[in-house]
Amino acid sequence: MDKQVQNFAVANLRRRPAVVETGGFVAGFSPDTDSPYLNYATPLPGAAPTRGDVAALVGAFRERGLLPRLEFAPEAAPAVAPALRAAGFGTEAVHEYLVCTPDTYTDPLPGGDGPRVETPATDEEFRALDAALAEAFGGAFGASAEGAARLRRLAESGGEARFVRAGDGGCAGGATCSPPAEDTAELAGVGTRPAHRRRGVAAAVTAALTRAMFGRGVGSVWLEYSGEGSRHTYTRVGYRPGGTRLYVSLPATPPA
Missing domain, CATH: 3.40.630.30 (Gcn5-related N-acetyltransferase (GNAT))
Structure with missing residues (x-):
């Protein structure tokens, strides 16, 4: 791999x-x-x-x-x-990076339980996703118009983005997946705003993006993680050690 x-x-x-x-x-x-x-x-x-x-x-x-x-x-x-x-x-x-294939994929929230995952389409939704990820990663990067534009370009150039809407209409958390290449794709930027953690947001967007890529015929999806808590989220979806x-x-x- x-x-x-x-x-x-x-x-x-x-x-x-x-x-x-x-x-x-x-x-x-x-x-x-x-x-x-x-x-x-x-x-x-x-x-x-x-x-x-x-x-x-x-x-x-x-x-x-x-x-x-x-x-x-x-x-x-x-x-x-x-x-x-x-x-x-x-x-x-x-x-360490983890890899998921159609054979290892598991729906972590079967039966439609869990947060409702959406695909951003408007400028407002891309701005909300960018702001949520900036907050989720503790200021490693700031929310910006350029960041929101990069998210839109990613989605419009063959990649994917997903988010979960917060109760106030904003974004509770989300993630992106790169355009495929070499029969694989990278899932990245999985983040949840602190006030919305431990509600299944990360698992839901990870599963939705992984399914979307498999639906496009990609043979695998891979990601990197930080911390055992996030690792558990991904292994629930079927991600396994790759290298x-x-x-x-x-x-x-x-x-x-």
Whole structure:
């Protein structure tokens, strides 16, 4: 699965508004934000970069005033992590990813029980989803018009978005799924506003998005998680361990 996930990562970054391919790396940039989570690179499976290849990649980030940063499945390109660490890159995180297939999928809320899941369609609904996810992730990113527009573009370019409406008409929580590539898709940004947690919102939107992708013929859906609580939510839907993904970045002043 590591190679498939890595091939997906390459294909997904190639969809970005600005793309640089150099020395076995693909870097995808979003000109409307300097967020490191939306401007990063990934290696081609099996890449074996030289010092010059890594330097060229770093240059592509530095000339844009961005943090050189990569996300990838290290087992799909074993030579990459050592080359990056030799250049001063440090580890931000190592995340396990989980995979769901039509054979492992389980409806966590059978019989129609649980929150009603909807598909955002209006600008107001995309703004509400963006604001809910910003709150859910504790200010890791702020709600913005650009964020809402990115959610709409994702939904209109082959991806999917789902949300659960709050009692006040806003958004209790939601999630998105990327456009498919390499017979898989990434489910991301599953978040619930604190006041609406422990009501099945995350499980409901995860299940709805996973079903939607299987309905489109995708062979698997994968995601990353943080914390055992969220892991339990996903395993209820049928997600199973698939591998790990490594996040690395290069500080402005590499350590001595």
